[in-house]
Each structure stands twice: as structure tokens, then as C-alpha cells.
Amino acid sequence: GAGVSQTPSNKVTEKGKYVELRCDPISGHTALYWYRQSLGQGPEFLIYFQGTGAADDSGLPNDRFFAVRPEGSVSTLKIQRTERGDSAVYLCASSLSFGPVGTGELFFGEGSRLTVL
Amino acid sequence: QQQVKQSPQSLIVQKGGISIINCAYENTAFDYFPWYQQFPGKGPALLIAIRPDVSEKKEGRFTISFNKSAKQFSLHIMDSQPGDSATYFCAASRTSGSRLTFGEGTQLTVNP
Numbered sequence: 001g002a003g004v005s006q007t008p009s010n011k012v013t014e015k016g017k018y019v020e021l022r023c024d025p026i027s028g029h030t031a032l033y034w035y036r037q038s039l040g041q042g043p044e045f046l047i048y049f050q051g052t053g054a055a056d057d058s059g060l061p062n063d064r065f066f067a068v069r070p071e072g073s074v075s076t077l078k079i080q081r082t083e084r085g086d087s088a089v090y091l092c093a094s095s096l097s098f099g100p101v102g103t104g105e106l107f108f109g110e111g112s113r114l115t116v117l
Numbered sequence: 118q119q120q121v122k123q124s125p126q127s128l129i130v131q132k133g134g135i136s137i138i139n140c141a142y143e144n145t146a147f148d149y150f151p152w153y154q155q156f157p158g159k160g161p162a163l164l165i166a167i168r169p170d171v172s173e174k175k176e177g178r179f180t181i182s183f184n185k186s187a188k189q190f191s192l193h194i195m196d197s198q199p200g201d202s203a204t205y206f207c208a209a210s211r212t213s214g215s216r217l218t219f220g221e222g223t224q225l226t227v228n229p
Contacts, residue, residue, distance in 0.1 A: 040221075042206050042219030043161065043217075045218070048216060059216070091161075106161075108160030
């Protein structure tokens with residue numbers, strides 16, 4: 001497809017379980033971002049990748065959260081020992097370029113809704 | 118230093134009216150200010166963006182006004198339509214394409 005694709009669209013899990021959320025960015029976009037959006041709130045930055053490397057992971061809330069982008073395209077957000085407070089919509093976005101070059105427009109996917117029971 | 122404050126939290130206007138949403142930021146290093154529109158069940162989509170070297174930018178019915186000295190910027194939607202009903206987020210970042218700091222959002226309802 002032409003847009004950012006995220007799977008699964010919905011995930012229900014039990015407290016303490018491990019979860020993986022996948023993001024397939026727009027082809028050719030080198031920058032990839034993960035945001036978390038709680039109900040009624042704006043997206044909150046988690047991490048972004050420039051190519052394969054995590055250029056900024058300062059938004060990850062704790063060491064239970066980890067993300068990878070091994071080939072510079074698809075990314076996976078991994079959450080260990082899930083807690084009820086992790087329940088949110090996890091948004092992935094990609095952009096054509098990073099920094100002052102280009103428009104910097106972020107293209108968001110529809111998100112993965114995570115519910116931790 | 119990283120916060121972006123947005124108001125109002127919700128807004129109801131009549132079709133054809135003007136919708137105004139305001140944002141204030143603290144970090145003077147911010148130099149890119151986009152507005153995103155989000156419909157239920159969808160991801161945010163860029164609506165319009167401005168840099169601090171201009172005080173106003175207009176695209177169709179949407180206008181951003183920017184006041185650098187006050188560290189404030191606003192979105193004006195002229196001739197508001199029911200199809201504009203959505204949640205609007207202001208955001209700010211240091212450079213185009215780097216991490217965005219979002220406001221809390223404004224839920225806009227345009228009544229027919």
C-alpha cells in the first residue's frame with residue numbers, strides 16, 4: 001500500500017505478557033517514528049530511527065520498551081512484562097528525510113490499539 | 118521547556134463560522150510548528166505548518182498565525198464545515214522532521 005501500515009490494529013493481552021507491534025513505513029522513507037497516544041491526549045514521542053539506528057530513544061518510558069529496525073525499513077516495537085498502564089494506541093510514522101532538508105512531514109499509520117487486562 | 122499548551126479542549130461552531138485554536142510553547146529553540154488533524158480511528162495527518170520567519174501562512178480555508186515574541190501560534194479555520202469535525206493537534210519541534218512535541222488536542226464539532 002501507499003501509506004504507513006501497522007499490525008495488529010488491535011491487541012488485547014494480559015498483564016505480564018510480551019507484545020510486538022509492527023510498522024511498515026512508506027517505501028523510501030528513511031526516518032521512522034514511534035509515538036504513543038493515550039485516550040484524549042496528544043501523541044507522545046517514544047523513539048525515532050534514521051535508517052537502521054535509533055537516533056533518539058529518549059522517549060521510551062522504561063527498559064521494558066524496545067524497538068528495532070534491522071534493515072532500515074520495517075520496525076518492531078517490543079514491550080516486555082506489559083502493565084495496564086501500557087494500554088494506548090501506538091502510532092508509527094515515517095518521513096522522507098530528517099533534519100532541515102525536506103518538508104519534514106510525518107505520515108502516520110492508523111495505529112495499533114493495545115489493551116492490557 | 119518541552120511543553121506545548123493547547124486550548125480550548127473542545128470547540129463547537131456553526132457551519133460557516135470561524136474556528137480558532139490556540140497554542141503556546143516554552144522552548145525558544147522550536148522552529149517548526151505544524152498542525153495535525155485526526156479523525157476517529159485514524160492517525161494524525163498534517164494540515165498546515167509554519168516556521169518562525171513568517172507571521173502568517175494561509176492554505177485554503179486554513180490559516181496559521183504566529184507570534185514569536187509571545188511564543189504563541191493559532192489555527193484559524195474559515196467557513197467551517199461539518200467535514201472539519203475532528204481533533205486538531207498543534208505541535209512543535211526544533212528542526213523539521215525531528216521529534217514533535219504535541220499539544221493536548223482540541224475536539225472540534227461543526228454543526229450543520
